[in-house]
Amino acid sequence: MKWSYKPKDINQSAKGIACCDWVNRGCAFANGKIFFNTLDGKTCAVNATNGQEVWVTQVANMARGESITMAPLVVKNKVLVGDSGGEFGVRGALTALDTETGKQIWKAYSIGPDADCLIGPNFKPFYPSDRGKDLGVTSWPPDLWKIGGGTVWGWISYDPQLDLIYYGTANPGPWNPEQRPGDNKWTCGIFARRPDSGEAVWFYQWSPHDEYDYDGVNEQILVDVPINGRMRKVLVRAERNGHVYVLDRTTGEVLSATPFVYITTSKGVDPKTGRLIPNEEKSPGFGRVVREICPASPGAKDWQPSAYSPVTGLLYIPHQNLCQDEEGVQANYIAGTPYVGANVKMYAGPGGHRGEYDAWDPIHARKVWSIRERFPVWSGTLVTAGNVAFYGTMEGWFKAVNATTGDLLWQFKTGSGIVGQPVTFLAPDGKQYISVLSGVGGWSGAIVPGQLDPRDGTAALGFVNAMGDLPMYTTKGGMLYTFGLP
């Protein structure tokens, strides 16, 4: 081991404000430093050569239920850090810190007055429904925006040519939608911003007035592809609400939105207004149990990033196939405790399998092939120039498939379920390696490390109802596996 670094004074009580297991989605490397976030709300910069601490900045405030789980992104000497706590009544934000000093440069809230959201004269959303003054206040019942969620716990992308960063905002709170009539801007959408000032350039809302915890924070794949005979700068998003979106990333216009799973909660996206058309029959609320809500709250796809291959032109999407029953109850705001107001029970969607691994053609908006898995495919994925796609399963299989056909080429049983991200690298010995972490957990896998009790299907926000058999297939882990070609 070269060095190890452990931040001082980590507050253990942060474990009580992590909605969905104690997770961390990764670190960033830039300017000789490694940047990462801690659950108790700190961003740490460490010298990559010797492991010495350079600076530590407290970004999130635990007393208000804020925590951090996301992987930071470094853009032009700024570390971009978002927060978690959408189930705790926080007010989501993205913060830019100076890479050298850790000092805050700007902070863009996801909800509230335009000034707080860094929405100014250069904000030009494509659709009229996103234009107007202080929509982050007026699309909420009075004052509820202050505890309305819209956290930034997913992935940030940067297009250096357009000089724009892209990132999604998470669910509005509480889950019980009857407690917050309105579009609840700017939750469950995507912002394009200038990295230097943080000012917003455009916004699009995947799920206005979200009713199902469909956080809009998944990764965005930036590619230039021909659409209807014209080269377009697009942003591809496999979204939690069940659609693969292709957006013009210069304007925020929706070029296509196509279902990639079985959906009951909406009836498509209006091509004129760009608005998701909700299915009112599936609206959860007080005093009723709504059955067969598909996709379930973790959505068609959750945090697990997909991968794009310029060789095949396909997007490889690890995801789940789940539906749920939901009952709305009163959510009470008590700082530092959950603010949800829903009892949920999830189960397998049509077909009975809980996970899928798909190859998707974003230009023609169609599924090319699909592999079924027993459990949600909760790992990230990797596709190589050698035309091999890798992913892991929650039972612990690490799989390599032919990226063109989906045929299984090789698999290896690791010691625990895989919920991390495979990576590849060229080592100093000139050989290419593939690494993956094995250690089940996360929202879907919490039943194993948390020893949750499957007799209560509502456990872990209802995910336990769908995962009662996972402990029979795998145990806790925490191993790093590296594979090379002989």
Next chain:
Amino acid sequence: MCNVRRSPFAVRRGGSSASGQRPTANLFLLAVLLALAACHREQRSIAPTAISAARTFPVRVNNPYEGNAYAIAEGQRLYEQYNCSGCHFHGGGGIGPALMDNEWIYGSSPANIYTSIAEGRPNGMPSWGGHIPDYQIWELTTYVRALGGFEGRVATASRSDEMEAKRAEEPKK
């Protein structure tokens, strides 16, 4: 809304705890909820006999409400209202540990459970002592004991809603 009556035993110790590891989760708005929670349909004197004993933890104390169906039902209501269910769900756990299984990190006796609730626990269990009346902590204690299968079935409430969790006595599926 009824008047908020502050019972003499509602105010408990200030900032310190026996273990010195007081969790920091703050419960700012509890006072507001308290106003609701303190509304009793039934006015009666509840003698908090064990309170002084609880201060000298770990001396064993008795639960004043053991086997008391009314206290269990009240505990169940408070368990939802104070968001215990947001972290422990209906006994199966999630953010906090399961409360319906046989594993107890800090012990399953009424005194242990009372202390878990009143003083909090270091890995994310907020402290409720001083924020809610003591008799409510005992009601919650009794309900948590019922979730764990320690209270007789005759006394435990039967839930009618369709999302109901199975009882602790039932086999795992």
